[in-house]
Amino acid sequence: MTGAILxxxxxxxxxxxxxxxxxxxxxxxxxxxxxxxxPRLADGHPNLQxxxxxxxxxxxxxxxxxxxxxxxxALGDFHSAGVPLPFPYWPITKQIQEYRDLHxxxxxxxxxxxxxxxxRETEQPSSLxxxxxxxxxxxxxxxxxxxxxxxxxxxxxxxxxxxxxxxDGDSRGHWERDTLVVDxxxxxxxxxxxxxxNFVDENEHVVERYTMTGADTIAYSAxxxxxxxFTKTWTMELELKRNPAKEQIVYYDCHEGERDVxxxxxxxxxxxxxxx
Amino acid sequence: MNKRxxxxxxxxxxxxxxxxxxxxxxxRSDPKxxxxxxPRLADGRPDFRxIWQARETAYINIEGHRxxxxxxxSPSIVVDPADxxxxxxxxxxxxxxxxxxxxxxxxxAINCFQAGVPRATFLPTPFQIFQSVGHLAIVYTDNHxxxxxxxxxxxxxxxxxxxMGDSRGHWEGDTLVVDxxxxxxxTWLDAAGNYHSDQLHVVERYTLLGPDTxxxxATLADAMVYARPWTLRLLLYxxxxxxxxxxxxxxxxxxxxxxHHVSPFDPKALLHHDYQAELNREKNSQ
Numbered sequence: 001m002t003g004a005i006l007x008x009x010x011x012x013x014x015x016x017x018x019x020x021x022x023x024x025x026x027x028x029x030x031x032x033x034x035x036x037x038x039p040r041l042a043d044g045h046p047n048l049q050x051x052x053x054x055x056x057x058x059x060x061x062x063x064x065x066x067x068x069x070x071x072x073x074a075l076g077d078f079h080s081a082g083v084p085l086p087f088p089y090w091p092i093t094k095q096i097q098e099y100r101d102l103h104x105x106x107x108x109x110x111x112x113x114x115x116x117x118x119x120r121e122t123e124q125p126s127s128l129x130x131x132x133x134x135x136x137x138x139x140x141x142x143x144x145x146x147x148x149x150x151x152x153x154x155x156x157x158x159x160x161x162x163x164x165x166x167x168d169g170d171s172r173g174h175w176e177r178d179t180l181v182v183d184x185x186x187x188x189x190x191x192x193x194x195x196x197x198n199f200v201d202e203n204e205h206v207v208e209r210y211t212m213t214g215a216d217t218i219a220y221s222a223x224x225x226x227x228x229x230f231t232k233t234w235t236m237e238l239e240l241k242r243n244p245a246k247e248q249i250v251y252y253d254c255h256e257g258e259r260d261v262x263x264x265x266x267x268x269x270x271x272x273x274x275x276x
Numbered sequence: 277m278n279k280r281x282x283x284x285x286x287x288x289x290x291x292x293x294x295x296x297x298x299x300x301x302x303x304r305s306d307p308k309x310x311x312x313x314x315p316r317l318a319d320g321r322p323d324f325r326x327i328w329q330a331r332e333t334a335y336i337n338i339e340g341h342r343x344x345x346x347x348x349x350s351p352s353i354v355v356d357p358a359d360x361x362x363x364x365x366x367x368x369x370x371x372x373x374x375x376x377x378x379x380x381x382x383x384x385a386i387n388c389f390q391a392g393v394p395r396a397t398f399l400p401t402p403f404q405i406f407q408s409v410g411h412l413a414i415v416y417t418d419n420h421x422x423x424x425x426x427x428x429x430x431x432x433x434x435x436x437x438x439x440m441g442d443s444r445g446h447w448e449g450d451t452l453v454v455d456x457x458x459x460x461x462x463t464w465l466d467a468a469g470n471y472h473s474d475q476l477h478v479v480e481r482y483t484l485l486g487p488d489t490x491x492x493x494a495t496l497a498d499a500m501v502y503a504r505p506w507t508l509r510l511l512l513y514x515x516x517x518x519x520x521x522x523x524x525x526x527x528x529x530x531x532x533x534x535x536h537h538v539s540p541f542d543p544k545a546l547l548h549h550d551y552q553a554e555l556n557r558e559k560n561s562q
Contacts, residue, residue, distance in 0.1 A: 041408070049411060095551075095555055096554060100558070103558070115420065134407075134408060134411045134413050136406070136407070139406060141406045141415065143415075143422050148419075148420055148422060148440075150415055150420055152415065152522055158519075163541055165543075165545045166524040166540040167526050186540075188540070189546060190547050201547075202546055248424070248430070249424055250433065250436070251439070251440060251442075253390065253438060255387075255535070256387075256389045256439050
């Protein structure tokens with residue numbers, strides 16, 4: 001019997017050595033700021049798998065961006081200025097946002113069950129509708145309950161494609177110590193940030209950071225740059241929390257049974273099609 | 277325990293990829309294919325990860341179709357009954373024929389609805405399987421659908437219908453068996469009007485036959501529509517192109533009230549902005 005156990009141990013050792021390449025070991029988790037008891041995959045990276053939701057609450061980040069309290073923190077010049085400022089729009093994009101907020105809520109792509117875009121899907125729907133992460137050494141896929149939205153994130157930090165424009169853009173990820181950094185570009189210029197008509201366009205570029213702060217919490221941040229909409233970059237921070245163990249995705253068939261648009265009366269602009 | 281036997285058992289359960297045991301023949305497996313031992317995850321389960329797609333044109337009609345311009349004829353993928361015909365109840369067959377006549381407008385897929393199961397498997401667009409120890413999900417190109425295959429020890433989420441159903445998986449040897457319930461009555465099985473009711477119960481069987489081929493079987497039971505359960509079978513092929521990826525598939529609701537797929541590679545997918553013009557236009561339209 002002892003022989004068999006030794007043989008087993010040898011096999012396990014072999015597996016461990018092949019699963020963890022020297023490069024990975026070099027960048028292996030050692031950041032002082034991260035806890036040591038994080039769940040990890042065989043490749044040494046934090047195991048983000050599971051069901052998560054935005055714990056910071058619906059629109060918490062936006063409120064904070066305007067100088068409110070809460071967990072969310074707005075970075076950048078306007079934060080250090082210490083005054084309650086909204087998104088740093090250019091004058092014309094500010095006019096667009098204010099006009100649509102008052103007169104044209106039907107413009108909201110979510111009213112049409114469209115893919116929410118980044119970072120809205122992590123901030124708004126995810127306070128009510130969780131998302132599932134499945135991960136291996138090559139990919140991290142995020143399956144959002146809301147509108148069966150999903151993002152496939154290759155973890156090779158490869159280049160964004162050319163001539164590709166999508167609602168969720170194109171996501172490429174890599175690990176910086178224990179933080180998953182996702183670079184998102186290739187947006188199609190059709191998404192909003194919230195239900196108050198805050199928006200981005202095709203020049204949006206997002207850098208997301210997912211950092212586990214414990215077995216059941218992720219610190220999430222999204223730094224958004226869009227030079228044709230905003231005068232400067234801004235950052236949204238949220239706490240993501242793991243859902244209770246027995247919970248699971250309840251499929252959200254949106255457009256298939258979607259009636260939201262009917263709730264937008266003509267007086268509020270339910271006439272023109274905003275997406276053409 | 278006999279030491280030699282224990283070693284063999286150990287080898288079976290933790291053998292590295294590619295050196296695993298021969299899989300036990302499953303009830304419906306083709307005898308000549310059972311010798312393939314696929315790469316495995318750390319838990320010893322076959323590794324289904326990758327991008328897969330059917331080459332058969334069963335999406336047009338699973339009972340087969342004639343050759344058309346640019347399209348070769350396709351045999352039925354129904355393997356049971358042996359005549360390749362879906363064993364409809366008499367009234368249901370009439371409904372199928374009605375569906376066929378109206379297929380150009382009645383097919384739910386025309387509305388950019390999710391395809392349902394098993395139709396999603398043999399669409400002319402690829403799907404990707406994500407798998408890690410304890411997790412498996414299938415992501416389809418078409419209408420950005422996905423299914424999370426939870427373990428069969430977790431009961432089905434009864435009482436709600438979903439376009440892609442509710443999936444529970446277990447292993448029979450190296451075959452992944454997925455039990456799918458909670459499918460509604462608003463999906464079809466193909467573009468030819470073959471259909472089911474909300475009583476549909478699907479059992480899918482996924483078996484790797486080689487590094488780049490997978491056998492897919494689905495047995496459909498629906499006492500409202502079929503005289504008996506029946507089975508379809510087809511092969512799926514791995515997309516080996518470098519950089520292959522699932523691309524976003526979203527529809528846009530256009531002025532005619534109809535939703536249309538717009539490829540993210542189509543320049544029309546990109547909405548250019550002239551903000552002053554947009555503001556003027558919106559103000560004038562009020």
